[in-house]
Amino acid sequence: MVNLIWLIMLVSGIVVAAATGKIDSVTQSAMKAAELGVQIALQLIGVMSLWLGLMRLAEEAGLVRALARVSAPLIRKIFPSLPPDSPALGAIILNISANVLGLGNAATPFGLKAMQELQKLNPDPERATPAMCTFLAVNTACITLIPATIIGVRMKMQSQNPTEIIGTTIFATGCAMTVAILVDAFFRRRRHT
Amino acid sequence: MSVIAEISRWAIPLMLCIIPLAAYWRKVPVYESFVAGAEDGFKTGVRILPYLIGMLVSVRVFVDSGALELLARALYPVFHWFGWRQDFTSLIPLAVMRPLSGSGALGVAAQLIEQYGPDSLIGRIASTLQGSTDTTFFVLTVYFGSVGVRKYRYAMKVGLLADLVGLIASIWIVTQVFY
Numbered sequence: 001m002v003n004l005i006w007l008i009m010l011v012s013g014i015v016v017a018a019a020t021g022k023i024d025s026v027t028q029s030a031m032k033a034a035e036l037g038v039q040i041a042l043q044l045i046g047v048m049s050l051w052l053g054l055m056r057l058a059e060e061a062g063l064v065r066a067l068a069r070v071s072a073p074l075i076r077k078i079f080p081s082l083p084p085d086s087p088a089l090g091a092i093i094l095n096i097s098a099n100v101l102g103l104g105n106a107a108t109p110f111g112l113k114a115m116q117e118l119q120k121l122n123p124d125p126e127r128a129t130p131a132m133c134t135f136l137a138v139n140t141a142c143i144t145l146i147p148a149t150i151i152g153v154r155m156k157m158q159s160q161n162p163t164e165i166i167g168t169t170i171f172a173t174g175c176a177m178t179v180a181i182l183v184d185a186f187f188r189r190r191r192h193t
Numbered sequence: 194m195s196v197i198a199e200i201s202r203w204a205i206p207l208m209l210c211i212i213p214l215a216a217y218w219r220k221v222p223v224y225e226s227f228v229a230g231a232e233d234g235f236k237t238g239v240r241i242l243p244y245l246i247g248m249l250v251s252v253r254v255f256v257d258s259g260a261l262e263l264l265a266r267a268l269y270p271v272f273h274w275f276g277w278r279q280d281f282t283s284l285i286p287l288a289v290m291r292p293l294s295g296s297g298a299l300g301v302a303a304q305l306i307e308q309y310g311p312d313s314l315i316g317r318i319a320s321t322l323q324g325s326t327d328t329t330f331f332v333l334t335v336y337f338g339s340v341g342v343r344k345y346r347y348a349m350k351v352g353l354l355a356d357l358v359g360l361i362a363s364i365w366i367v368t369q370v371f372y
Contacts, residue, residue, distance in 0.1 A: 001345065001349050001351075002290060002333070002334060002349060003344060005308050006247070006248075006251050009251045009252060009255035009260070009293075010250070010251045010254055010255070012255065013251075013254035013255040013256075013257070013258040013260045013262045014258065015260075016252065016258045016259050016260040016263060016281070017254075017257075017258035017259070017260075020258075022258060022259070025257050026254055026257075026258060029250075029253045029254050029257040030253065030259070032252050032253065033246070033250040033252070033253035034246050034249070034250055035291045036253075037245040037246035037248075037249045038242065038246070038356070038368060039243065040245055040249075041238050041239070041241060041242040041245055042238070042243070042244075044238050044330075045234055045235050045237075045238030046234075047234075048233075048234035048238055049231035049233075049234030050231065050234070051233075051234075052229065052230045052231055052233045052234045053225065053227035053229075053230040053231035054212055054213075054230070054235075055207070055225075055230060055231025056206065056227065056229060056231075056264075057213055057216040057221060057223060057226050057227055057230065058212045058216070059214075060214075060216055060219070060221040061215045061216035061218075061221055062219060063212065063215055073220055073275075073339050074230075077213045081339075088266040088306050099202065102224055102288040103204060106205070106269040107249075108243060109234065109333075110211075111336060112237050112241070112335075112336065113233075113336075115340045116237075116339070116341055117335050118284075118298065118338055118340075119340040119341075119342070120283075121198050122342075123283055124340060125318055125340075125341060125342070126341065126343045126344055127342065127343075127344040127346070128337065128342050128344060128345050129194075129310075130222065132337075132342065132348070133345075133347060133351065134347040136332060136336060136337075136348050136352065137351045137352065137355065139327065139332055139336075140325065140326065140327040140329045140332050140333070140352045140355060140356075141326055141327065141352075141355040141356075141359065142289045142329075144324065147320075147323070147324030147325075148322075149299060150302065150320050150323045150324045152298075153299070153302065153303045153306060153311075154316075154320055156243065156319075157306050157307055157310070157311045158311070159311035159312055160311075160312050161312070162311070164317075165317055165321050165324060165328070166324075167365075167370070168317070168321040168347070168354070168367050168370055169321045169324035169325050169363075169364065170254065170365065171327035171366045172321050172324075172325040172326075172359050172362040172363040172366055173324070173359065175358050175359065175362035176325060176326050176355040176356070176358045176359035176362065177286040177355070177360075179354065179355055179358040180351055180352070180355035180358075183324060183350075183351050183354055183355075184347075184351045184359070185328050185372055187346075187350075187351065189322065
């Protein structure tokens with residue numbers, strides 16, 4: 001699916017640009033995007049090193065395991081295939097907490113770490129496991145308590161009440177997250193039987 | 194509400210303080226362990242680089258060429274089918290952009306908020322939509338890419354469906370709460 005979407009976006013973009021006489025923009029967009037990719041990755045390396053270093057400390061101090069134990073009842077229900085002592089649980093919880101608190105640049109390192117731990121449990125390394133699919137479903141539709149960026153934009157545009165959308169945002173994300181978890185569980189069970 | 198904002202503000206400094214202290218108390222060689230963990234940051238960053246570039250190039254060409262706008266226009270009938278108001282169609286580019294690119298969606302949302310005003314119906318829906326759901330496409334390709342998984346199975350469907358639910362829920366709740 002991702003191969004097809006990738007190809008369609010690229011080719012349809014080029015066709016539309018050609019049809020509207022903007023073919024030069026394709027070259028520029030592609031080059032700029034490639035440069036931007038390196039920039040993002042480099043920035044991520046810095047932040048990621050910081051958080052993964054900190055996470056190693058938390059692991060060796062036994063904090064990650066303690067956190068995993070505390071939140072195990074809920075998390076185990078969402079991830080039934082994970083062994084209860086899996087180090088992936090700690091990383092998953094840290095990722096979700098960072099997402100909820102709106103700490104976007106801490107969420108990514110923890111999320112990637114969780115994927116690495118989940119991959120260690122994967123019998124077929126090229127194929128996603130059910131736990132990975134569940135994790136990404138929760139991850140892409142995760143509630144953020146304070147959507148700080150958009151509040152900032154609303155402030156700049158002189159909103160009378162920049163934070164009034166917090167409640168509606170939590171509701172909308174809550175709906176998306178509920179559906180994501182339910183549909184994921186549905187697919188998971190269907191593949192099992 | 195300010196309580197939550199304070200938590201967000203203090204979370205990182207507190208973690209930076211408490212975790213090393215707890216590790217030191219448990220007799221972990223704090224500096225050396227930190228460095229050993231940080232080493233993985235570089236490897237992971239390098240590993241996701243090609244996935245980032247591949248995705249960014251495709252999305253950028255799609256958006257900059259105007260193909261996104263064409264797709265948005267093709268989706269107008271879907272909005273009518275839901276029985277939504279005529280002016281809600283201005284939200285389509287944002288809804289399409291949201292799963293593809295975080296910074297791109299923020300740009301579209303900011304433009305909508307500026308054009309209609311932050312406290313207008315469209316402005317509030319755009320804010321809600323931008324704040325909910327993540328860039329599904331990006332998270333999936335980069336997260337799976339970082340560990341070399343090529344078969345995503347049903348993950349993409351679930352993510353995109355969640356985005357659609359987020360859109361419908363955003364429109365519904367804003368019209369219910371504010372109008």
